[in-house]
Amino acid sequence: MTTIQDIADKLGITKGTVSKALNGAPDISETLQKQVLETAVEMGYTRLRRYKNTAKKLCVLVQKDNIQYEEPHHFAYDIVMGFRQMAEPAGYLVDVVPIDMNLQRRLSYDVFMLQNNYAVSFILGLSLNDPWMHDFQTSHTPAVLYDNQILSNSSIAYVGVDNSEGMDLAVAHLKKMGHRKIGYLSGALGSHILQVRHRAFFQAMHHNGIDVDSSYAGSSYYLTVCMEKHLPRLLDMGCTAVICSQDTIANAALMQCEQLGYSVPNDVSIIGFDDLPICPYTSPPLTTIRQDRTEIGKCAYYAASSLMSGISIGTVLLHAQLMVRNSTAPPLNSKSRQAL
Amino acid sequence: MTTIQDIADKLGITKGTVSKALNGAPDISETLQKQVLETAVEMGYTRLRRYKNTAKKLCVLVQKDNIQYEEPHHFAYDIVMGFRQMAEPAGYLVDVVPIDMNLQRRLSYDVFMLQNNYAVSFILGLSLNDPWMHDFQTSHTPAVLYDNQILSNSSIAYVGVDNSEGMDLAVAHLKKMGHRKIGYLSGALGSHILQVRHRAFFQAMHHNGIDVDSSYAGSSYYLTVCMEKHLPRLLDMGCTAVICSQDTIANAALMQCEQLGYSVPNDVSIIGFDDLPICPYTSPPLTTIRQDRTEIGKCAYYAASSLMSGISIGTVLLHAQLMVRNSTAPPLNSKSRQAL
Numbered sequence: 074m075t076t077i078q079d080i081a082d083k084l085g086i087t088k089g090t091v092s093k094a095l096n097g098a099p100d101i102s103e104t105l106q107k108q109v110l111e112t113a114v115e116m117g118y119t120r121l122r123r124y125k126n127t128a129k130k131l132c133v134l135v136q137k138d139n140i141q142y143e144e145p146h147h148f149a150y151d152i153v154m155g156f157r158q159m160a161e162p163a164g165y166l167v168d169v170v171p172i173d174m175n176l177q178r179r180l181s182y183d184v185f186m187l188q189n190n191y192a193v194s195f196i197l198g199l200s201l202n203d204p205w206m207h208d209f210q211t212s213h214t215p216a217v218l219y220d221n222q223i224l225s226n227s228s229i230a231y232v233g234v235d236n237s238e239g240m241d242l243a244v245a246h247l248k249k250m251g252h253r254k255i256g257y258l259s260g261a262l263g264s265h266i267l268q269v270r271h272r273a274f275f276q277a278m279h280h281n282g283i284d285v286d287s288s289y290a291g292s293s294y295y296l297t298v299c300m301e302k303h304l305p306r307l308l309d310m311g312c313t314a315v316i317c318s319q320d321t322i323a324n325a326a327l328m329q330c331e332q333l334g335y336s337v338p339n340d341v342s343i344i345g346f347d348d349l350p351i352c353p354y355t356s357p358p359l360t361t362i363r364q365d366r367t368e369i370g371k372c373a374y375y376a377a378s379s380l381m382s383g384i385s386i387g388t389v390l391l392h393a394q395l396m397v398r399n400s401t402a403p404p405l406n407s408k409s410r411q412a413l
Numbered sequence: 414m415t416t417i418q419d420i421a422d423k424l425g426i427t428k429g430t431v432s433k434a435l436n437g438a439p440d441i442s443e444t445l446q447k448q449v450l451e452t453a454v455e456m457g458y459t460r461l462r463r464y465k466n467t468a469k470k471l472c473v474l475v476q477k478d479n480i481q482y483e484e485p486h487h488f489a490y491d492i493v494m495g496f497r498q499m500a501e502p503a504g505y506l507v508d509v510v511p512i513d514m515n516l517q518r519r520l521s522y523d524v525f526m527l528q529n530n531y532a533v534s535f536i537l538g539l540s541l542n543d544p545w546m547h548d549f550q551t552s553h554t555p556a557v558l559y560d561n562q563i564l565s566n567s568s569i570a571y572v573g574v575d576n577s578e579g580m581d582l583a584v585a586h587l588k589k590m591g592h593r594k595i596g597y598l599s600g601a602l603g604s605h606i607l608q609v610r611h612r613a614f615f616q617a618m619h620h621n622g623i624d625v626d627s628s629y630a631g632s633s634y635y636l637t638v639c640m641e642k643h644l645p646r647l648l649d650m651g652c653t654a655v656i657c658s659q660d661t662i663a664n665a666a667l668m669q670c671e672q673l674g675y676s677v678p679n680d681v682s683i684i685g686f687d688d689l690p691i692c693p694y695t696s697p698p699l700t701t702i703r704q705d706r707t708e709i710g711k712c713a714y715y716a717a718s719s720l721m722s723g724i725s726i727g728t729v730l731l732h733a734q735l736m737v738r739n740s741t742a743p744p745l746n747s748k749s750r751q752a753l
Contacts, residue, residue, distance in 0.1 A: 107722075224578045227732040235727045238564045368724045375715045375726075382447075384708045386715075387575045388730035392567040 075118040084112055110162040115154060130166045131377060132191045133157075137171040140198030146350055148366070149197050152219065155370020156195050156377075163378070177204035186214040193217065193377045195232075195370075200264050215380035217373045220266040227385035230376040234364035236270050239393030240277035243316050243344045243362055246395055248281050250403040252314040252342065255283065256307035258326060259318035261294035270318050270346065296322065300329040308333065313341060313404035320345035324355050327400065338402035348396055358398035364391060415458040424452060450502035455494060470506045471717060472531045473497075477511040480538030486690055488706070489537050492559065495710020496535050496717075503718070517544035526554040533557065533717045535572075535710075540604050555720035557713045560606040567725035570716040574704035576610045579733030580617035583656050583684045583702055586735055588621050590743040592654040592682065595623065596647035598666060599658035601634035610658050610686065636662065640669040648673065653681060653744035660685035664695050667740065678742035688736050698738035704731060 077095070081088045086105075094101045094109035101109075133153050135142050142149035153169055160167050168191070176185070182205045186194060193215040199206055201221075209216065209223045215230075222231040247255055257274040260267050271290065278285050288310070291303025304326055307315055317323035323345030327337055335341050337357060345352065348363035372389045379386045417435070421428045426445075434441045434449035441449075473493050475482050482489035493509055500507050508531070516525070522545045526534060533555040539546055541561075549556065549563045555570075562571040587595055597614040600607050611630065618625050628650070631643025644666055647655055657663035663685030667677055675681050677697060685692065688703035712729045719726045 224575075224581060225732070227734070235564075238727065241564060365725070371722070371724050372719065372726055375719055375724075379712065379715055382711070384711050384715075385705070385732040385734075386712055386729060387578065387732040388728060389726060390728035392565070392725040392727040394567070394725075 075113075075116045077118075080109065080113055080116060080118060083116065084109065107162075111158045114158050114161050129164075129192045129381075130168065130190055131160055132186075132189065132194045133167060133169045134172045134194050134196045135169065136173065136196075136198035136200070136203060138173055138198075139200060142169070142197070148347075148349065151366035152197060152370040152373070155367035156373050157370070158367075159371050159374035160377070163374075174204065177208075181205075182208040182212045182216070183214050193381055195219070195373045195377055196221075202263070215377065217376045217380065219369065219373065220264070222265060222388065224387075227387075228380060230380055230386045230389060232369060232373045232376050232389045233266065233391070234362075234369070235390040235393050236266070236273045237276060238390075239346060239362035239364075239395075240270065240273040240316070241280060242393060242395040243346075244274075244277040244281045244283070246360070246397065246401065247314045247316075247342060247344070248283065250342070250401065252404050253283060254310070254312045254314075255285070255289070256310070256312035256315045257290040257318070258299055258303055258307070258315055258322055259290065259292035260296075260299075260322060262292055263294070267292070267318055274316060292318075296325055300325055304329055305333060308335060308341065314344070314401070315341060316344045316346075318346055320347045320349040320352055320359060320361055323359055323361065323400075324351065327355055327357070327359065337400050339405065342401040342404075344401060348394075352396070353398065355400070357400050360398045360401040361396050363394040363396050365394070415453075415456045417458075420449065420453055420456060420458060423456065424449065447502075451498045454498050454501045469504075469532045469721075470508065470530055471500055472526075472529065472534045473507060473509045474512045474534050474536045475509065476513065476536075476538035476540070476543060478513055478538075479540060482509070482537070488687075488689065491706035492537060492710040492713070495707035496714050497710070498707075499711050499714035500717070503714075514543065517548075521545075522548040522552045522556070523554050533721055535559070535713045535717055536561075542603070555717065557716045557720065559709065559713065560604070562605060562728065564727075567727075568720060570720055570726045570729060572709060572713045572716050572729045573606065573731070574702075574709070575730040575733050576606070576613045577616060578730075579686060579702035579704075579735075580610065580613040580656070581620060582733060582735040583686075584614075584617040584621045584623070586700070586737065586741065587654045587656075587682060587684070588623065590682070590741065592744050593623060594650070594652045594654070595625070595629070596650070596652035596655045597630040597658070598639050598643055598647070598655055598662055599630065599632035600636075600639075600662060602632055603634070607632070607658055614656060632658075636665055640665055644669055645673060648675060648681065654684070654741070655681060656684045656686075658686055660687045660689040660692055660699060660701055663699055663701065663740075664691065667695055667697070667699065677740050679745065682741040682744075684741060688734075692736070693738065695740070697740050700738045700741040701736050703734040703736045705734070 077088050077091050081091045094106045140149045141147035142153050157167050195217045197219045199221055209229050215228045217230045220233045223229040262268050293299050323343050326343050330337050337343050345359045345361035348361045352359040352361050376386050376389045417428050417431045421431045434446045480489045481487035482493050497507050535557045537559040539561050549569050555568045557570045560573045563569040602608050633639050663683050666683050670677050677683050685699045685701035688701045692699040692701050716726050716729045
C-alpha cells in the first residue's frame with residue numbers, strides 16, 4: 074500500500090510537506106499541492122478517502138470489448154487517470170467499472186446508476202450499437218461520453234478532441250508542403266468518432282481549397298481491406314499523401330507502403346490521428362494529430378461536475394495538435410523537393 | 414452596501430447561517446452554500462473579497478459597441494453574472510471591463526492583460542473585424558470567447574450554445590407539424606455566430622430530409638432589407654415557416670407578417686433564436702431556441718479555470734432547448750390542421 078513516505082520519495086520532498094499538501098495547508102504553493110495530489114492519485118494512495126465527501130460517488134465506465142485501460146500503455150489509461158486526478162482531490166470517490174453488452178441489455182443506464190448510487194458517469198468506448206446509446210436519448214442520470222454525442226438530452230455531455238481542427242491541421246500541413254492529391258483511409262464508420270473524422274476530412278479539404286470526390290476516401294471494418302484494397306487504390310490514383318483515421322491504421326499503412334514498394338515519406342506521406350505512445354517509434358516515426366489523453370480525462374471531470382451543478386454542458390472539445398515527425402515530406406515532383 | 418443581514422433577508426434564513434455558508438462551515442449543506450454564495454455575488458456583497466486569492470485577477474471584457482450588459486434586461490447581464498457566480502466564490506477577483514475598437518488598436522491583447530495583471534479573460538461581443546480577433550491567432554494569455562472560435566491556438570477557448578442542435582430542434586419541430594417549405598432569415602454574416610447558424614440551418618434541413626437551395630435563406634446587415642426584401646420573397650416562394658437567426662429579427666418578422674396580411678401562426682410559423690426575456694411577451698409569444706445565459710457564463714468559468722490549469726479546452730457548447738410558444742402551428746393545408 075502506498076504511504077506518504079512513498080509519495081515523498083517519488084517527488085523528492087519531505088514527508089511533512091506531502092502531509093501538509095494533502096491537507097491543503099496554506100503554506101504549500103498551489104502548484105505543489107496539485108502535484109502532490111495528482112501523484113498521490115497516480116500511486117494509488119488510498120488514505121485520501123478519509124477526507125472525501127462520501128455522499129457522492131462517480132464512476133468511469135469502460136466498454137471493455139472496445140477499449141483497454143488497465144495498463145499504462147493502454148489507450149484509455151491516461152484518460153481514466155486524468156479524470157481521477159481531478160475528481161479525487163475534489164472529494165469524490167471514483168469507481169472504474171468495466172461494462173459490456175450483456176450488462177447493458179440486463180440493466181438500463183438509469184437503473185445501473187441508481188443501484189450503485191453513482192451521481193454521474195464518464196463512459197468510454199461505446200459504439201453506436203451499444204444498448205445504452207439508445208437509453209441516453211431519454212435517460213435522466215448525468216453522463217459524460219468520450220467520443221460520442223447525444224443531442225437533445227440535457228443530462229448528457231460529449232467530450233473529445235476537436236476533430237475538425239485536427240483534420241484541418243493535417244491537410245494544411247500537407248498542402249503547405251505541396252501535396253494536392255490527398256487520400257483518407259478509415260476504420261468502419263460504425264462509431265460516432267469515425268463518422269465525425271470522415272466528414273471532417275472532406276470539410277478540411279474544402280477549407281483548404283482542394284475539392285475531392287468520395288473516391289478519395291476508403292473505409293472498412295477490416296484492416297486487411299484497408300491495406301489490400303483501399304490503400305493501393307489511393308496510390309494508383311496518384312495520391313502523394315494519405316491521412317488515416319487512427320494511428321493503428323497509419324502504422325499498418327507505413328508497413329504496407331513498404332511492401333508495395335513505396336518509400337515513406339519520399340513517395341508518399343502518411344499522417345495518423347491520436348498520437349499513441351507508439352508513434353515516435355514507428356518506422357519512420359509517425360506525423361500525427363495529438364489528443365492529450367490526460368487532458369481529455371480532466372475535461373471530462375469539468376463536464377461531469379458542471380452536469381452535477383445543473384449546468385447542461387453539451388460538448389467539450391480539446392484543441393488538437395499537429396505532431397510533425399518523419400512520415401511526411403514534400404511530394405517528389407514539388408518545387409520544395411526539387412530545391413533539395 | 415450589501416450586508417449579511419440583506420442576504421439573510423432575501424433568502425429567508427438567519428444571519429448566522431449566511432455567515433457560516435460564506436465561510437464554508439461543514440454543517441451547511443452544499444446546496445445552501447452554493448445558493449448563499451450566488452446570492453451574495455448577485456447582491457454585490459463585497460466582503461467576500463476578504464477570503465479571496467488576490468494572486469489571480471480575472472476579467473470579463475465586453476465589446477460595448479456590440480453587446481450590452483449593465484442592466485438586468487440587457488442580453489449579456491446574466492452571462493456576466495453566471496461567470497461571477499462561479500469565479501468569485503472560487504476565490505478570484507473579477508473585473509468587468511468595457512472595451513472598444515480604439516482600445517484594441519492601441520494595445521495588443523497580451524499587453525492589455527499583462528498591464529492589468531489578469532490571468533485569463535472572458536470576452537463577449539467581438540465581431541470578426543475586431544482587431545483582437547487577429548491577435549488571438551498568436552496570443553499567449555488565455556482567453557475564453559463567447560460565440561467566437563479560434564482554431565489552432567491552445568490558449569483560446571470558445572463557449573456558446575450548440576447551434577447545430579438548436580437548428581435541428583427548430584427544423585424537427587416544424588417538420589413534425591407538417592411544414593416542408595421552411596425559410597431562414599438572418600442578420601449579416603459578418604459574425605462567427607451568424608455564419609455558424611446559417612450553416613447549421615442548411616445542415617438541419619438536410620438531416621431532416623428536406624434539401625433546399627440557397628434561395629431559402631436571406632440575410633442582411635439592415636433589418637429593413639430582411640423585412641422588406643427577404644421576408645416577402647420567402648413568403649412568395651410559399652414558405653409556411655421561417656426560422657430567424659435571432660429573436661430580434663423574429664420579433665420584427667412577427668410584426669411585418671401582420672403588415673403584409675399574413676397571420677402568425679395560421680398562415681406562417683415563425684421561430685427565433687436566443688430566448689430573450691421579451692419572447693413570452695411578443696404577439697403572439699415567440700417559439701424560440703433557448704440559450705441559458707447564466708449557464709453560458711458558468712460554462713465560461715469552467716473553460717477559464719481549465720485553461721488556467723493548462724488544459725487546452727477548445728470548445729464548450731451548452732445544450733440548446735426548444736421553447737414552444739404560440740408563433741408556430743401546423744401549416745394550413747396539412748392533415749393535422751385539417752383535423753382541427
